[in-house]
Amino acid sequence: MFELTLQAIVSGLLVGGVYALMAAGLNLIFGVVRIINFAHGDLMMVAMYAVYWLFTLSGIDPYVAVLVVAPALFLLGVFLQRVVIRPIQGSSPLMIIFATVAVSLVLQNLALMLFQGDFRSVQTSYSIAVLDAGPVLVSVPRLIAFAASILLFAGLFLFLRYTYVGKALRAVAENRTVARLMGIRVERIYLLAFGLGSALAGIAGVLMMPFASAYPTVGTIYTLLAFVVVVLGGLGSMEGTVVAGLAVGLIETLTGTFISPAVKEIAYFGLFIVILLIRPQGFFGLGKGTEEVGLK
Amino acid sequence: MKRAGTIAGVLILLLGALLLSPAALAQQEIRIGAIYPRSGSLALLGEESWRGAEIARQERNEAGGILGRQIVFVNADAPNVNAARSEAERLISQQGVQLLIGTYSSALSMAASEAAARRGVTFFELGAISDGITQRGYKTVFRTNPTASMFVAAQMAFLRDWMAPQMGKEPEQLRVAIAHEDSDYGTSVAENMRREAERLGLNLVSVQPYSSTSTDLSSVILRLRAASPDVIVAVSYAQDAILLQRQAHELGLRSKVVGTGGGHSLSSFYEALGDLAEGVFNVDFTQYEVNTAFTPGLEEFRERYRATFGEEPRSGHSLANYMGAHVLFDIIERSGGSLDPERIRASTLSYVVRPGQLATGWGVRFDETGQNVGATPLVTQWRGGKLVTVWPEQAAVMAPVLIE
Missing domain, CATH: 3.40.50.2300 (Response regulator)
Incomplete structure (x- = not known):
């Protein structure tokens, strides 16, 4: 029983790390640009295919591929913000939601057309490596994904807290009008936030590829999960995102293991509803009102 | 003399053309409606399934058809349940088809076979596995492949x-x-x-x-x-x-x-x-890495598939439909080429093949519900x-x- 619990906790934390990383990118876009990006998981899907093709065609290791994939996804994010979002940014929030859903559909169907519905995986020497740590077993690529995700969070936290650009990002997240009055070039911050957010989705895709398969609709479930994590953790709060991501992973694995796999979704969506009711700004939200996402 | 010969020749040709006219041919042909999902999300394996039946048809026609009559498929595309039902009805009422085959997917099969059975038309399922298809008490619905x-x-x-x-x-x-x-x-x-x-x-x-x-x-x-x-x-x-x-x-x-x-x-x-x-x-279902002594005809099927479609079979679905179509042709032959539902049912229920004699290796023995209980998954x-x-x-x- 002790071993089972310990293993469930470890497995839950490992999954949660990836959820948190997915959500970090969404949180930047959601918190700073204030748009609900339904294509977030599909950006991860694009990155997964990129890793797959780089590996299959030129033998580039998935972890090395991050050097190409992350910048490419950054540019894709900037492109989307500039070409799709900016022209309609002042219009109704619903319009923007439709636009991101359209981007999601375009990306999914492009993938379907180009690569069919097949499940694409990369096989590396470490794909199935397992670390035997006494009472628990730890998959090596999952551990790498977890560790990389925690490191990225630390970097992101420092960046947002101590650099000028990071402070500008936070300022825009808190109040874009005042930020503009203070001389921050809000349009540029939007481009940066969307680019960074996409790059983070890309890195999440890279880190998952050694143990997951790419297929056209792989992003859909992650988009949903990332939204849950962002709202639980609080808009604009990176600490909140880490805590919420790990919490969702833990809840999923523990309820799945000790109650039934059938209830694991019920458990974290249930928590999601409770948090929305009693603390809508999330665990670490920036205060009342920040949850409104410009929907008025 | 030469002219008379020419005229006689032309007359003979005309007479021949008359005999071979579509109306005359229609009496000779055995027409079977083939309902498969050949577009949409089920298209890949739907098409694969149809190919198997089509190869059986070509093969049988080259060998002289059924009692000298050629077999013709009236093909219908059924990408979803509604299309399966309406295409079955269209083939029966507008094309006058008296026997239908299909469908690869259980949901499509349920709909198409019901439409056929309600009009008293025979339906042969060659590839869908849901148990329910042959459990609704319809006397004219049969299945050659194993169930779930x-x-x-x-x-x-x-x-x-x-x-x-x-x-x-x-x-x-x-x-x-x-x-x-x-x-x-x-x-x-x-x-x-x-x-x-x-x-x-x-x-x-x-x-x-x-x-x-x-x-x-x-x-x-x-x-x-x-x-x-x-x-x-x-x-x-x-x-x-x-x-x-x-x-x-x-x-x-x-x-x-x-x-x-x-x-x-x-x-x-x-x-x-x-x-x-x-x-x-x-x-x-029977796949291609199998002992061919148990599946006589499998290699020939594979050859023919390659020659006809220019690629390797994508799955065992075509093979199952190929076997099923041949069983159906044998049954039609046993009822003297008649597609009368009563006669088809009688010859179906009396048709028995031991395992290891057909291209899938499956035996054939239909029970009262119309299910082939001799078919065994491997x-x-x-x-x-x-x-x-x-x-x-x-x-x-x-x-x-x-x-x-």
Whole structure:
């Protein structure tokens, strides 16, 4: 029983790390640009295919591929913000939601057309490596994904807290009008936030590829999960995102293991509803009102 | 003299043309409606299924047809349930077709066969496996391929007759766990499994439903591991079959795995898992890595498929439809070329073939519900990247092994 619990906790934390990383990118876009990006998981899907093709065609290791994939996804994010979002940014929030859903559909169907519905995986020497740590077993690529995700969070936290650009990002997240009055070039911050957010989705895709398969609709479930994590953790709060991501992973694995796999979704969506009711700004939200996402 | 000869020649040609006119030909041809999903999301294997029936038709026509009459397919595309129903009705009422075949998908088959049966028209299913198709009391609906519960029966018989002795256990000592995706497909198959395992006296230790869209199945694996099964029987789609196998390895669950068609038979299963796929069992329609002495005609079918469509068969679906169409042609021949439903039913119920004589190796013996109870799914195993037939012995190309 002790071993089972310990293993469930470890497995839950490992999954949660990836959820948190997915959500970090969404949180930047959601918190700073204030748009609900339904294509977030599909950006991860694009990155997964990129890793797959780089590996299959030129033998580039998935972890090395991050050097190409992350910048490419950054540019894709900037492109989307500039070409799709900016022209309609002042219009109704619903319009923007439709636009991101359209981007999601375009990306999914492009993938379907180009690569069919097949499940694409990369096989590396470490794909199935397992670390035997006494009472628990730890998959090596999952551990790498977890560790990389925690490191990225630390970097992101420092960046947002101590650099000028990071402070500008936070300022825009808190109040874009005042930020503009203070001389921050809000349009540029939007481009940066969307680019960074996409790059983070890309890195999440890279880190998952050694143990997951790419297929056209792989992003859909992650988009949903990332939204849950962002709202639980609080808009604009990176600490909140880490805590919420790990919490969702833990809840999923523990309820799945000790109650039934059938209830694991019920458990974290249930928590999601409770948090929305009693603390809508999330665990670490920036205060009342920040949850409104410009929907008025 | 020369002119008279020319005129006579022209007259003979005209007379010949008259005899061969469409109206005259129509009396000679045997027309069969062929309903398959050939566009939309089911198109890949729907088309594959149709190709099998089409090859049987060409082959039979080249050999002189049925009692000298050529067979013609009136083809209809049914990408969804509504289309299946309306196309069946259209073929019957507007094209005057008296016999229908199809369909690959169980949902399509339910709709099309119902439309046919209500009009008293014969329907032969050659590839869909849902049990319900032949359980609605329709006298004119038949099926040549095995059902879902026959898949389960073959699987559980394999566990009792091969796996238990191999592990040095009595059947009641063999610890069996079921992991299934929780949609209608997985749930109904798993329910069959539970009943069959109990009937055969196997020791069922755990049943784990899960959502096939899950991103992580560690909780399923941990629960299975806690039950320490000897063998896990899985009903999975593509992505979850891969995830189960990978996470079982990551979490140190070393039980044997037996799949039920679906995700475990796809080439992407092996491509994603490599060595982790080695030794995984699966129950399925007859595949191409099989003992051809048990499946006479399989190699010829494969040759012909390549010649006709310019590629290798994509799955065993074409083979199953090929076998089914030939059985149907034999039955029509036995009723003297008549498509009268009463006569077709009588010759169907009296038509018997022993296993090992047709291209799928399946026997033929129809019961009162119209189901061919002689058809048996085969057990295959992933060996060196190929899904080879390992059981029963007469169909096997390799002996099954337990891979640690």
